[in-house]
Amino acid sequence: MQLIFQFGTFHAMSEAELISRFPQFAGGKTIQGRFFVVETNESPAWLMQTLGGVVKILEVISSSNAPDLEFLATEIIDSCQSRNKISFGVSVINAPEFAKIGLELKRYIQEKASRPTRFVVSKTPELSSASIKLEGLLPPDGCELVVLKDSSMVIIAKTVQIQSFAEWSFRDYERPGRDAKRGMLPPKLAKMMINIATKTRDITQLHIYDPFCGSGTVLAEAALLGARRITGSDIAKFAVDDTKKGLAWAQKQFDLTAEITIFQHDATSTPRHVKPGSVDLIVAETFLGRPLKTGEQLTSTEKQDLTSLYHKALTALTPVLAPNGVIVLAIPFQTKPFELLPLAEIIADTAFSIDPILPEHETVLYMREDQRTGRQIVRLVKN
Ligand SMILES: C[S@@+](CC[C@H](N)C(=O)[O-])C[C@H]1O[C@@H](n2cnc3c(N)ncnc32)[C@H](O)[C@@H]1O
Numbered sequence: 001m002q003l004i005f006q007f008g009t010f011h012a013m014s015e016a017e018l019i020s021r022f023p024q025f026a027g028g029k030t031i032q033g034r035f036f037v038v039e040t041n042e043s044p045a046w047l048m049q050t051l052g053g054v055v056k057i058l059e060v061i062s063s064s065n066a067p068d069l070e071f072l073a074t075e076i077i078d079s080c081q082s083r084n085k086i087s088f089g090v091s092v093i094n095a096p097e098f099a100k101i102g103l104e105l106k107r108y109i110q111e112k113a114s115r116p117t118r119f120v121v122s123k124t125p126e127l128s129s130a131s132i133k134l135e136g137l138l139p140p141d142g143c144e145l146v147v148l149k150d151s152s153m154v155i156i157a158k159t160v161q162i163q164s165f166a167e168w169s170f171r172d173y174e175r176p177g178r179d180a181k182r183g184m185l186p187p188k189l190a191k192m193m194i195n196i197a198t199k200t201r202d203i204t205q206l207h208i209y210d211p212f213c214g215s216g217t218v219l220a221e222a223a224l225l226g227a228r229r230i231t232g233s234d235i236a237k238f239a240v241d242d243t244k245k246g247l248a249w250a251q252k253q254f255d256l257t258a259e260i261t262i263f264q265h266d267a268t269s270t271p272r273h274v275k276p277g278s279v280d281l282i283v284a285e286t287f288l289g290r291p292l293k294t295g296e297q298l299t300s301t302e303k304q305d306l307t308s309l310y311h312k313a314l315t316a317l318t319p320v321l322a323p324n325g326v327i328v329l330a331i332p333f334q335t336k337p338f339e340l341l342p343l344a345e346i347i348a349d350t351a352f353s354i355d356p357i358l359p360e361h362e363t364v365l366y367m368r369e370d371q372r373t374g375r376q377i378v379r380l381v382k383n
Contacts, residue, residue, distance in 0.1 A: 002060035003044060004148070004157050005036040007053060008188065012364045013377065014053030016357045017192040020199050021050065026359075031150045032094060048161040050225075052191030055129060058146050058157035067101070067156050072145065073108035077115075079143035079158060086113060087135060087142035089120035089127045095149035099125070105145075129162045138162065175220065176245045184214065185285045185330065189366060189375075190221040196357060196379055197281040197328040203227050206280040211267040211317060216243030218283050220250045223258040230258045231274055233265035240264045268312040274320040282317060285330040285375065286310055292372050297334060306332065307345055314350045318382070325382045327352065330375040335367055340376060352380040 007014035011033045018036065019026045028038040037060070044057045061075050062068065080086040086109055090102040106119040120127070120135045127137070127144055137144040137159070144159040172187050198206065206229075208222040213232035222230050232243050243262050250256060265271050289298050289306055298306075310331060321327070333340045343363070347353065356362045357379050367374030 001041065002037060002039055002063075003047075003160075004031075004058040004060060004146075004155075005038070005047075005051075005054045006056035006058065007034045007036065008055045008163075010053065010189075010364075010366055012358060012361065013189070013192055013366055014051075016361075016364050016377070017051060017053045017195045020197075020357070021195040023200060029150075031148060031155075035093075035148060037155075044160045048163065051195065052188040052221075055163045056159055057161040059160045060155060060157045061145075062156045063153055065152060065154065067098075067147070067154055069101075069104055069108050070112075072156060073105055073112055075158065076105065076109060076143045076145065077113045079139040080115075080141065082140040083136075083142075084115055086115050086117045087120060087137060088118075089122060089132070089135065089137050089142075089144045090147060091122070091126040091144060092147045093126060093149070095147050095154060096125075098147045098149075098154070101147060129165060132159060132162055133165075175215075176242075176249050185217045187217055187221055189330070190218045190283075190285075191225065193283050193285075193328045193330065193377060194218065194222050194225060194227075194281070196377070197283050197326045198225075199326070201280070207231065207278055208281045208283060209233075209274065209279045209317075209320065210284045211265070211271070211282065211313065212284045212286050213243050213262070214239050214285070216246045216262075218285070219243065219260075219262075220246055222283070223247065223250060223256045223260070224254060227258050229260075231261045231279070233263050233267070233271060233273075235264070235266045237264055268309065268316055270316045270319050276319045277322050279320045280322055280325060282321060282325070282327040283329075284327075286313070286332075288332040288373055288375075294372075296372070303341060307341055310341075310346045311348070311350065314347065314352060314380075318351045321382055323382060326355070327380040329378050329380070330366070331378060332373045333365065333367075333376045335372055335374050343376075343378065347380065351382050353383055355379045355381045 025038045028036045076088045092098050102119050109117050132144050136142045146157045148155045204226045208227045209231040210218040211233050213234045219230045219232045234240050263273050357364050364377045
């Protein structure tokens with residue numbers, strides 16, 4: 001079957017996650033930067049559960065110059081199996097000439113099926129995930145058709161999975177120990193970073209370490225993905241306490257089984273609590289520098305200090321990482337004026353080299369519009 005992944009806001013990051021975890025999708029076709037078409041037999045529910053950067057999964061039902069409305073009406077009727085009422089909606093992307101297709105489909109459906117029919121009208125061309133959930137437009141209750149134009153072809157797909165925003169918001173906002181003022185990694189970004197590090201390996205066999213664990217977002221996501229063992233450390237005692245609280249909560253809420261070790265430690269020295277060569281993946285958002293006020297920037301001495309901190313940490317962490325170990329880091333960059341930290345200097349004379357995240361990009365940049373500090377995502381492999 002042909003599936004379309006609809007990426008979240010940070011397309012490059014979502015694509016990097018998808019093709020790191022599923023390299024067989026690397027030849028997929030991108031439409032408008034945010035839709036990614038692949039051929040696969042993997043279960044859409046499992047794919048959605050695994051990935052952090054995909055907001056919708058669609059199944060292609062037709063690809064032609066002109067859609068066959070009779071055929072589409074049958075597809076909609078067949079998708080609405082659990083209820084007598086046929087509920088459907090349509091999202092039209094890049095194809096204004098199909099703006100009225102929903103009303104035309106309603107007529108076809110009413111002619112074909114003697115069942116009450118409800119067409120969910122949207123004020124915008126695209127239905128939001130919240131409306132899809134609220135209006136029951138996922139099979140077997142209902143159907144959302146997506147009309148997507150790609151050059152002269154019109155692709156029609158139906159939505160089969162949407163990201164569970166309620167679940168994400170629950171683990172983002174309800175976790176004890178979270179402290180937005182201190183800066184937390186968005187859990188979805190943490191999950192994407194873990195998948196970028198894991199690649200095709202079976203995470204249930206892996207030991208993941210975050211040596212800058214803060215409130216433990218990476219560790220919580222690693223545990224949720226099923227990591228066998230997770231280890232976290234931070235220089236600050238309150239961060240260690242927050243991580244312990246957050247993980248105890250996550251273990252209870254989600255019935256997690258990972259072996260967990262958390263301790264206070266300065267990442268610039270080799271941790272004695274971690275067995276040499278035992279860590280498969282290090283995934284961390286490093287210390288990003290002091291919080292900045294409007295218009296403020298880090299001084300060149302501060303940037304040099306961060307460069308040196310990361311360099312020292314890489315050197316100190318080398319012994320704990322297994323020979324085929326992978327490190328994925330989020331390091332800061334200045335958004336205005338744009339300036340990256342000197343990555344070559346950070347890894348100089350260490351045991352690591354850069355493993356490009358995307359074929360055309362060595363690293364991926366992640367930033368929200370209003371942020372003065374963005375995050376550069378880097379993947380390193382042990383030489
Ligand atoms: C940006 S925060 C990490 C936030 C974390 N990803 C989260 O979502 O909560 C960086 C963390 O690095 C810690 N840190 C700073 N210098 C450190 C060092 N030398 N060794 C270990 N941890 C350090 C800080 O205490 C802080 O908790």
